[in-house]
Amino acid sequence: MNQVFDAIQRSAKRIKNAIDIKDIGYSQQENSSGETQLQLDIQCDMIIEEEFSKVAAVHTISSEEKEHAEELHADGKYFISYDPLDGSSLVDVNLSVGSIFGIYEGGFGAENMVASCYVVYGPRVEMVFAQNKVKLYLLQAGDFEYVKEIRLTEKGKLNAPGGTQQNWEPYHKEMVDSFFKEGYRLRYSGGMVPDLHQILLKGGGLFSYPGTSDKPEGKLRRLFEVFPFAFVYEKAGGEAIDGKGRLLELGYRHLHDTSPCFFGSKYEIARVKEVYSQNG
Incomplete structure (x- = not known):
């Protein structure tokens, strides 16, 4: 190694x-x-x-x-x-x-x-x-x-929502907006690495890239982007899911397979699970 x-x-x-x-x-x-x-x-x-x-x-x-x-x-x-x-x-x-x-x-x-x-x-x-x-x-x-x-806190304060909003499911938009109503701050540069890095170093929050109407299987690639960051977040005390289950329990069909993905502290991921279990 x-x-x-x-x-x-x-x-x-x-x-x-x-x-x-x-x-x-x-x-x-x-x-x-x-x-x-x-x-x-x-x-x-x-x-x-x-x-x-x-x-x-x-x-x-x-x-x-x-x-x-x-x-x-x-x-x-x-x-x-x-x-x-x-x-x-x-x-x-x-x-x-x-x-x-x-x-x-x-x-x-x-x-x-x-x-x-x-x-x-x-x-x-x-x-x-x-x-x-x-x-x-x-x-x-x-x-x-x-x-x-690096260790994540139980609850963060940053919200980094990916994907084009007009292609979000209504319940996803409602969830994203609910975090802002709690006082979360928007942090989204269009770069996965700096946004997830900021959440890690600033204590926690949520990075989300859901399945959308134009990309129902998500945009980000499992092997190259999703699994590596899921591993980082879990080892740092956070969680990483596809909306319901652990990303690190997903398989892959081909090298460039994609997945919806949510990375964050335990508080934010619990909210995602609740919303997606009711609407999936």
Whole structure:
């Protein structure tokens, strides 16, 4: 695991440099979801693949930017899924973006997850690594330094609702509005990584990306985004569900399978369960 952790750190440093200097124009390629890729997406994907190729313990990698998984080392035990640069379209307006890593042992799938990690590229570069605990690291003078362990409170104060509101179910909108009526503050940048990171570091709250009329199975990808953050939130003392059940009890039908998802403190997730059990 240490070698995997080191490879992620090397990747993060190189991606930070790429963000600072790379042309962020669109390429002529599309990713697995039919979205036109930025040059920066392709660059970051190549960086991570190159770093994991140096780690004999990594059996197979799968990227949000590629249709198929790629075997690297037949004798390796770790299967790693990653989103090289989540929120990359925010780079040109200088908002925070991130990389997400799900680390599985023996094969992909939530039941095989042994660790997860994400990196936030903002005014500072921060990394959160979850295994037995959730630990925060800060990039300082070229190296990631341990800062602290992260734990969520029982009840938060931030509300980050994703998806286009006109496509929400009425009961979902009512639930979101009810949190605002309790005094919750809106925090939504359009980037999954910085929004979930803010909720973690500010004590708690709710990040929601429901099934919508245009995307009933949700938008966010299980292996690359949903499962890794579910692992982080549970290890930090929070919960992560698809509306009713644990995200980490879901299977997947293909590498790019999606799911509705809700991440938060116990108080907010209890409300989600109540609302969705009555309306599902």
